[in-house]
Amino acid sequence: MSQDHLTLARRRLLAGGALAGASLALPGAMRSALAQTPMTMGVIYVGPRSDFGYNQAQAQAAAAMKKLPGVKVIEEENVPETAAVQKTMEAMINQDNAGLIFATSFGYFDPHMLKMAEKYPKVRFAHCGGMWTEGKHPKNASSYFGYIDECQYLAGVVAGYTSKTKKLGFIAAKPIPQVLRNINAFTMGARSVDPSITTRVIFTGEWSMPVKEAEAASSLIDQGVDVLTCHVDSPKVVVETAEKRGIFSSGYHASQAALAPKGYLTGAEWDWSTPYTAQIKALQSGAPQPNVLRGGLKEGYVKMSAYGPAVGAAAKTKADEIKAAMMKGGFVIFKGPLKDNKGNTVIAAGKGINQFDPELEKMNYLVEGVMGSIPG
Amino acid sequence: MNTLAVPVASAPQPVSPPLTQRFAALADALLPAAAALVITVLLFSAAVALAGFDPLEVWSLIVMGGFGDAFAWQNTLQRAAPLILTGLAVALPAQAGRVIIGAEGALVLGGLAAAALGTVLAAQAPPLVVWPLMALAGMLMGGLWIGIVGWLREKREVNETIASLLMSFIAIALFNQAVETVLRDPASLNKPSTKPLPDAFLLPAMPGLDVHWGLGVGIVVAIIAWAVVKLTPLGLSLRVAGGNPRTALSVGLPVTWLTIGACAAGGACAGLAGAVEVAAVHGAANASLIAGYGYSGILIAFAARFSPAGVVPVAILVGGIAASGSLLQRRLGLPDASVTVLLGFAFVALIGCETLRGRSFFRRG
Numbered sequence: 001m002s003q004d005h006l007t008l009a010r011r012r013l014l015a016g017g018a019l020a021g022a023s024l025a026l027p028g029a030m031r032s033a034l035a036q037t038p039m040t041m042g043v044i045y046v047g048p049r050s051d052f053g054y055n056q057a058q059a060q061a062a063a064a065m066k067k068l069p070g071v072k073v074i075e076e077e078n079v080p081e082t083a084a085v086q087k088t089m090e091a092m093i094n095q096d097n098a099g100l101i102f103a104t105s106f107g108y109f110d111p112h113m114l115k116m117a118e119k120y121p122k123v124r125f126a127h128c129g130g131m132w133t134e135g136k137h138p139k140n141a142s143s144y145f146g147y148i149d150e151c152q153y154l155a156g157v158v159a160g161y162t163s164k165t166k167k168l169g170f171i172a173a174k175p176i177p178q179v180l181r182n183i184n185a186f187t188m189g190a191r192s193v194d195p196s197i198t199t200r201v202i203f204t205g206e207w208s209m210p211v212k213e214a215e216a217a218s219s220l221i222d223q224g225v226d227v228l229t230c231h232v233d234s235p236k237v238v239v240e241t242a243e244k245r246g247i248f249s250s251g252y253h254a255s256q257a258a259l260a261p262k263g264y265l266t267g268a269e270w271d272w273s274t275p276y277t278a279q280i281k282a283l284q285s286g287a288p289q290p291n292v293l294r295g296g297l298k299e300g301y302v303k304m305s306a307y308g309p310a311v312g313a314a315a316k317t318k319a320d321e322i323k324a325a326m327m328k329g330g331f332v333i334f335k336g337p338l339k340d341n342k343g344n345t346v347i348a349a350g351k352g353i354n355q356f357d358p359e360l361e362k363m364n365y366l367v368e369g370v371m372g373s374i375p376g
Numbered sequence: 377m378n379t380l381a382v383p384v385a386s387a388p389q390p391v392s393p394p395l396t397q398r399f400a401a402l403a404d405a406l407l408p409a410a411a412a413l414v415i416t417v418l419l420f421s422a423a424v425a426l427a428g429f430d431p432l433e434v435w436s437l438i439v440m441g442g443f444g445d446a447f448a449w450q451n452t453l454q455r456a457a458p459l460i461l462t463g464l465a466v467a468l469p470a471q472a473g474r475v476i477i478g479a480e481g482a483l484v485l486g487g488l489a490a491a492a493l494g495t496v497l498a499a500q501a502p503p504l505v506v507w508p509l510m511a512l513a514g515m516l517m518g519g520l521w522i523g524i525v526g527w528l529r530e531k532r533e534v535n536e537t538i539a540s541l542l543m544s545f546i547a548i549a550l551f552n553q554a555v556e557t558v559l560r561d562p563a564s565l566n567k568p569s570t571k572p573l574p575d576a577f578l579l580p581a582m583p584g585l586d587v588h589w590g591l592g593v594g595i596v597v598a599i600i601a602w603a604v605v606k607l608t609p610l611g612l613s614l615r616v617a618g619g620n621p622r623t624a625l626s627v628g629l630p631v632t633w634l635t636i637g638a639c640a641a642g643g644a645c646a647g648l649a650g651a652v653e654v655a656a657v658h659g660a661a662n663a664s665l666i667a668g669y670g671y672s673g674i675l676i677a678f679a680a681r682f683s684p685a686g687v688v689p690v691a692i693l694v695g696g697i698a699a700s701g702s703l704l705q706r707r708l709g710l711p712d713a714s715v716t717v718l719l720g721f722a723f724v725a726l727i728g729c730e731t732l733r734g735r736s737f738f739r740r741g
Contacts (some may be wrong), residue, residue: 048712076705078712081664082458083588083657087451088702094447096706106567107664111657129566174556176566205552362565376557 038072039099039283041065042092044085045077046105047208053234053253058104058128060254061272071280074098081107089116093123100124100283102276109143117141124289126279128272130361132291144275144293146301147355149185150326151268152229153333154304154319155250156189158265159227160197161315162248163190168199169220171230171238173207175374177363179231182268184367185333186229186250191369193318200225201372208233217241227265239264248310255305266319267305274300296355297326340365341373408729415725420718429708438718441703442696451702453587456695460594461649462673463680463687464601465642469522469536470682471605472638473618474529478540479646480670481547482521484661486514486647487654488551488570491661492559494654495571503577511593511651518647519640521547526639530632536639548666555662569662579656588656590649594688597645601684614638646670675719679726694719 049059055077066073074096079085085108092098093116101123103113109127117125117138125141132143159168168190172179187199200223202216214237217228221242228242229235229250236259242249243260251257251267275293282290295301304323307316325331335352339345346365347353353360366372421431442452465479490510497506525543528534561571579589605611617624617631618638624631649669654661676694680686701715 042706074706075709076702076712079702080667082653082667083454084667084698087454087699090447091441091451091699091702092706095441095703107662111659174568176568178566205549376553 038070039280040072040074040092040097041100041102041280042089042096042098043073043075043102044079044088044092044104044108045075046081046107047078047233049075049077051234052236052239052256052259053232055104055233057254057270058102058272061270061276062102064273065276065280068277068280070284079105081105081112083112085112086116089113089125090120093120098123100126100279102126102128102279104128113141114138124279124283126275126293130292130294134291137291139291140289142279142289142291142293144272144279144301146270146294147296148268148270148302149181149333150296150331150355151302151304152182152185153189154323154326155229155266155268156186156191157193157319157322158189158307158311158315159186159229159248159250160190160193161312161318162265162310163197163227165224165226166194166197167223167225168197169217169223169225169228170199170201170370171213171216171220171228171232172201172203173232174205175203175376177361180363180366180374181360182231182252183370184363184365187367187369188333195369197369199370199372201366201370203372203375204232205375206232210234210237213237214241218245221245221247229267251305257305257308260308262308263310264305264308265311266307269303269305271300271303294356297323298329334360339368341368341370343368404733408733409726411732412722412725412729415729416718416722419721419725423717423721424714427710427714429710434704434708434710437703437707438697438700441700448696448699450586451699452692452696453585453591454695455698456691457588457590457594458649458653458669459672459676459691459694460598460688461590461645461652462669463676463691464594464598464673464684465518465522465646465649465670466673466677467680467682467684467687468601468605468642468645469526469635469639470677471611471614471618472635473621474526474635474639475537476522476525476540476639476642477537477674478522478525478542478544478547478670479642479673480666480668481540481544482518482643482646483650483653483670484551484665485521485547485650486518487650487658487665488554488559488661489517489647490514490651491570491573491654494573494577495660498574498577506577507579507655510655511648514647514649514651514654515644516647518650519644522643522646523636523640525643526636529639530635544670551661551666552663559661561660564660564662567662569660572660573655575659577655578659579652588652590652590656593648593652594691597648598684598688601641601645605684646673675723679723681730697722 043062045055045058047055049055062073062075065071074092076088079088089101092101106129109129109131113125113127117140121140127143130143130145132141170183172183183201190197200220204212204216213232217238227248228238230238230252235252235256239249239256239259243263248263248265249260250265254269255267257264278290278293332352334347336347337349338347424431424434442448462479466476469476490513493513494506494510497509525536525540528539529536555570556568559570560568581588582592613629614634617629617634621631653665658664676687676690680690697715697719704710704714705712
């Protein structure tokens with residue numbers, strides 16, 4: 001375990017180094033050499049690049065990479081998690097000579113990316129999610145992911161200060177650990193401001209189902225919710241519905257501020273340019289591929305949307321204060337005593353679970369203050 | 377069954393038509409397709425030019441990406457593989473005059489049945505025994521599902537088109553429920569799946585090709601379906617029942633059971649497609665199975681004029697366009713929607729030109 005943490009720390013250091021800016025760090029001669037034979041990186045999206053959500057967050061990083069010298073970016077959107085994505089990867093390699101491929105959808109990993117990584121050992125593959133395991137998966141495959149629950153906690157704090165009805169709403173896709181962790185962090189952030197606050201959750205059952213998401217949003221607003229957030233692929237309709245009904249919203253994946261100029265408070269965003277840059281830099285310098293790239297606010301894997309006009313001074317001060325603690329490191333979100341919403345103690349008093357602890361990736365409960373249950 | 381042949385045998389059959397007449401028949405068959413092709417090329421070129429791209433470059437990329445070299449062909453055939461079976465899922469009920477648009481549901485349930493059975497049997501039998509049983513499970517499940525739609529149509533007069541679509545939604549909901557609860561592999565944390573098949577139980581690629589067996593299975597099933605529909609008394613009675621149910625009833629054909637059977641056969645094709653996806657691609661059943669193949673099958677069957685054999689080339693064409701869409705995105709940065717526009721033009725042109733078949737316009741032309 002301790003060795004694992006060491007490697008993790010070293011990798012994070014590596015990623016941090018990459019943050020310093022791949023392009024500026026390169027000496028002039030090397031830069032011009034690279035410019036002559038640009039490396040090609042492919043990015044594959046499961047949905048449209050302009051979805052105001054999951055795919056857009058990835059596409060924003062891809063767009064940033066286009067500015068790096070010696071890097072050619074090719075992209076393909078709406079690629080399903082079937083044999084089609086395998087052929088898309090092969091086509092990027094065979095037809096465009098791609099040396100690095102970012103498979104951005106969770107379902108691309110097993111079996112699709114693993115199969116291609118075995119077939120093309122000289123090509124590097126990076127997958128968004130925390131799946132890569134030492135000794136089990138090929139060395140030319142890797143994972144990158146962020147601890148976005150930190151941002152959800154901060155968004156919860158802002159929501160807690162802003163809400164007047166003390167009722168928050170959360171529209172969630174599927175009751176998987178990653179989603180539950182966000183719901184819980186958001187709720188705990190809000191309840192750190194005022195323990196009487198509750199979060200109502202609706203699971204839509206699908207990653208992208210705009211009609212159900214809009215219905216869920218309306219239903220929550222009818223129940224008196226005055227801040228709405230979500231974890232679905234595209235928060236577009238949720239944020240738009242909130243704005244139309246005159247309540248506040250908090251974004252997810254990418255910034256939806258443009259969709260709700262009045263009610264958008266803040267949002268939990270990915271910053272994938274950090275792992276993208278780290279992978280490119282490793283490839284360009286000939287360093288071994290970093291297999292696990294993970295981090296939170298401190299490491300630059302996630303970020304907050306800029307505060308909207310409705311956020312008060314007290315909310316900003318408090319959220320900024322917690323954010324500073326997170327940036328310093330060591331801020332623990334999931335710490336005891338913590339009860340789930342059925343009254344069972346899930347984390348004992350005096351115990352805290354570190355962000356990097358894999359135990360959090362098995363989360364199967366909703367914390368106290370969440371109104372709703374895990375279906376199934 | 378022998379009695380069925382009687383009304384047909386009595387129909388006058390020209391022994392050998394003159395050459396000119398044969399040529400006219402051939403032209404009649406090919407002209408609408410050729411006209412549709414020309415219209416499609418013109419419309420899509422105009423659309424591409426309007427968007428600021430060079431139509432020549434776009435077309436050359438389409439040909440290259442879909443059919444330009446060995447890799448492009450494998451890419452195309454791999455994408456076409458599941459579409460042959462889902463095309464048949466629509467084309468077979470159409471022989472009985474039924475329009476089924478819910479093959480997606482039969483596909484996912486077929487895949488689920490195959491995955492559930494496969495993971496249990498994998499511990500007890502070798503792959504060569506497990507694969508056929510998985511295929512059978514998928515076919516039975518899909519056949520049952522669309523068979524219910526046929527039964528509702530024949531026995532309860534429920535419109536089969538709407539019923540199949542609604543049943544598809546129910547199937548997907550059941551599928552999700554099963555994958556996320558009772559059949560879920562506890563290790564599949566963030567992507568609920570059934571237990572994975574052991575590696576040895578994954579269907580290998582076809583020999584000499586980098587395309588999985590779904591292609592071979594699809595082509596074989598299409599040929600069998602074509603042979604049954606065109607060459608057997610059963611196929612003939614099916615077509616009579618679909619073409620003119622009243623006549624069919626008056627000559628004593630079991631129209632009800634022919635229709636339900638055709639629906640079930642279509643569903644079995646979709647279920648088989650799901651089983652192949654599980655055995656050859658995913659190794660488990662999960663939400664990735666819900667990829668829209670069932671809906672693509674509707675377009676393919678319509679474009680193939682419901683010919684079970686015609687489904688194969690149309691599926692390959694659609695697979696090729698999907699493969700070239702991939703290249704267009706990467707080379708020109710065109711949005712994914714561009715090939716959807718192309719397919720839209722192609723299908724509208726094809727179906728539009730079909731209505732002109734046999735009209736004097738083509739005869740004289």
